[in-house]
Amino acid sequence: MVKVPILTYHSNNILGNDYHNNDHIALAEDLKLIDGLGLKIITLDQLMQWQRGEAEDATVEKAVVLTCDDGSWFDYHDIDHPHFGVQRSFFNILKDHQEAAGSPVHISSFVIVSPDGRDELDKTCLAGLGWWKGDWWQVAQASGLMAIENHSWDHNHVTFHRDFSREKSFREVNDQKSCDYQVQQSQDYLNQNKGFNAQYFAYPYGNFSDYLKSEYLPKNAAILDLKAAFTTEPTHVMQKSDVWAIPRYVCGEHWQTLEQLESILKTPMHISGTKKV
Numbered sequence: 001m002v003k004v005p006i007l008t009y010h011s012n013n014i015l016g017n018d019y020h021n022n023d024h025i026a027l028a029e030d031l032k033l034i035d036g037l038g039l040k041i042i043t044l045d046q047l048m049q050w051q052r053g054e055a056e057d058a059t060v061e062k063a064v065v066l067t068c069d070d071g072s073w074f075d076y077h078d079i080d081h082p083h084f085g086v087q088r089s090f091f092n093i094l095k096d097h098q099e100a101a102g103s104p105v106h107i108s109s110f111v112i113v114s115p116d117g118r119d120e121l122d123k124t125c126l127a128g129l130g131w132w133k134g135d136w137w138q139v140a141q142a143s144g145l146m147a148i149e150n151h152s153w154d155h156n157h158v159t160f161h162r163d164f165s166r167e168k169s170f171r172e173v174n175d176q177k178s179c180d181y182q183v184q185q186s187q188d189y190l191n192q193n194k195g196f197n198a199q200y201f202a203y204p205y206g207n208f209s210d211y212l213k214s215e216y217l218p219k220n221a222a223i224l225d226l227k228a229a230f231t232t233e234p235t236h237v238m239q240k241s242d243v244w245a246i247p248r249y250v251c252g253e254h255w256q257t258l259e260q261l262e263s264i265l266k267t268p269m270h271i272s273g274t275k276k277v
Contacts, residue, residue, distance in 0.1 A: 002057045003236035004047055005264060006065040006248040011074035011090050012125060013252055014081055020256045024074075024087050027066075027251075031097040031105070033258055037265055039064050044108040044147065044200060048228055051239055051246070064265065065237075067230070067248060069151055069202055071111025071118075072126065076136040076146075082127055094145050106144075110151035110202035110230075111137065113186035117154035124159035134194075141196065148196050150226075153186040155204040174209035179216040187224050199227045206232030208245075217244045 007030065015021040019029055034041065042063045049055045068075055068090055076091045088096070094105040111134065112118055122132040140146040156170050173182050183201060190198040201217070208231070217229055233247040234254040241247065255261040 001238065002050075002061060003238050004042075004050075004060050004063050004065060005236050006044075006047070006067055006230070006246070007261075008232070008248045008250045009066070009068045009090065010070060010251070011068060012070060012072050014074070014084055014087055017084050019258065020252070022084070022087075023251050024090065024093060027090060028088070028093050028097070029258060030251075030261060031093070031101075031103075033262060034064055034265070035097075035101050035103055037262070038062060039265065041066060041103065041105050043106045044149075047237060048200070048243075048246075051228075051237060051241065051243070053239060066105075066107040067110060067149075067202070068107055069110045070121075070155075071109055071132075071134070071137075071148075071151065072122075073131040073133065073136065075109050076140050077131075079131060091140060091143070091146055098145070106146070108147045108149050108200065109140070110149045110200070112151050112153075112155045112157075113189050114154045117157075121155075121157055121159065124157075137194065137196070148190065148198060149200045149202065150183070150186050150190060150198045151202050152182045152204050153189075154182070156182075157204070170204045170207040170212075171209050174211040176216070179212055179220075183212075183216070183226075184220070184224060187226065191225060197225075199225060201226055201229040202248075203229060203231055206248075206250075213242075213244045 009023045009027050013023040019026050039062050042065060044065055047065045050060045076089050078086060078089050078092060080086050098105045118132040122128055137148045141148050173179055190196045228246050229244045230246045230248050232250050234249050235247045237246055249264055255264060
């Protein structure tokens with residue numbers, strides 16, 4: 001049975017300059033490991049075409065999909081971090097690897113859509129220097145290395161004052177009004193206002209209500225132009241996976257070392273031996 005892992009990173013996760021505390025360092029090393037194991041990186045679109053039965057198993061065998069969440073400037077811009085120095089962006093890490101190794105790369109960035117929400121998060125989570133703007137989205141998408149997808153209107157982030165965000169948790173997004181606010185509003189902004197073709201939704205923190213996953217999204221998929229939604233359940237994607245609860249592994253949560261990631265990548269796909277990395 002073919003199974004494919006989705007690996008997820010957060011470019012804001014910079015607590016040092018080591019693998020276990022910096023997702024930029026981890027991503028750069030993980031790309032070498034993926035190459036060394038003889039795996040290929042495919043797009044989220046390619047994976048989901050197969051998951052829907054629209055592509056042969058051979059298109060996803062020995063494949064890995066990369067995603068990242070939240071959509072701050074650290075996804076695209078190199079930034080001089082106030083404590084840990086210049087951080088190479090996810091985008092440039094991918095570009096560097098593709099140029100050095102000659103291996104195709106791609107990542108889907110699930111962005112927080114609300115401009116006001118991102119401005120607030122810039123103050124509460126970053127340095128308040130305007131590092132959570134969406135001015136890079138179009139050029140990143142046009143590059144072919146990164147796709148822009150939907151990570152909700154405002155994320156219901158834990159740092160928000162309760163008078164800013166509508167619910168305390170995404171599990172409380174459990175009626176038509178709340179779902180429209182978080183999902184439809186963000187889809188309209190991305191696709192109608194900004195001209196994207198966002199087709200995928202990632203639940204903030206991996207949280208969702210039964211109503212959102214089992215009723216709202218399936219019922220309104222065509223109106224929303226959505227084809228799948230993604231959790232943070234640490235398992236591989238299979239063709240029998242629930243399209244509104246596609247699993248993903250999260251860097252720092254589900255693996256903290258290269259050895260742990262190798263175990264995730266290697267065991268289910270029965271890969272024997274590795275190349276030198």
